[in-house]
Amino acid sequence: MILDTNALSAFVDGDVAVGDILRRESRAALPVIVLGEFRYGIAMSRHRSDYExxxxxxxxxxxxxxxxxxxxxxxxxxxxxxxxxxxxxxxNDAWIAALALEHRLPVLSRDEHFDVVRGVRRRGW
Structure with a gap:
């Protein structure tokens, strides 16, 4: 399963539902795009050292x-x-969707616009 930035952020912040979903998955993947967005958020956060x-x-x-x-x-x-x-x-979400299609993995995200991309399976929480 691919994590979108909002799923990664929720997981890091202790969202139980996201944690439960990930525990049931055999693979958890982060697109480099998500990693870049998350690192940007870390750089802008007052809790930078915790997230790092x-x-x-x-x-x-x-x-x-x-x-x-x-x-x-x-x-x-x-x-x-x-x-x-x-x-x-x-x-950025188009790149994430392209990686999901290429690797045939669902995307864990709250962003409903993934639903319009033919072939991408979005899982919400």
């Missing part, structure tokens, strides 16, 4: 999904399809 410590301790438990040329092909096709359907989504 959590990340240092727990990051090794996640698979980090990087963007490749194959991902770029999926991303471009996805963006074209969404534009033609007049259903754009934020660019």
């Amino acid at each position: 410590g959590w990340l240092e301790r727990h990051l090794p438990a996640f698979d980090i999904l990087t963007v490749t040329e194959d991902t770029a092909v999926v991303y471009a096709a996805l963006r074209v399809a969404l534009k033609k359907a007049a259903q754009p989504i934020p660019a």
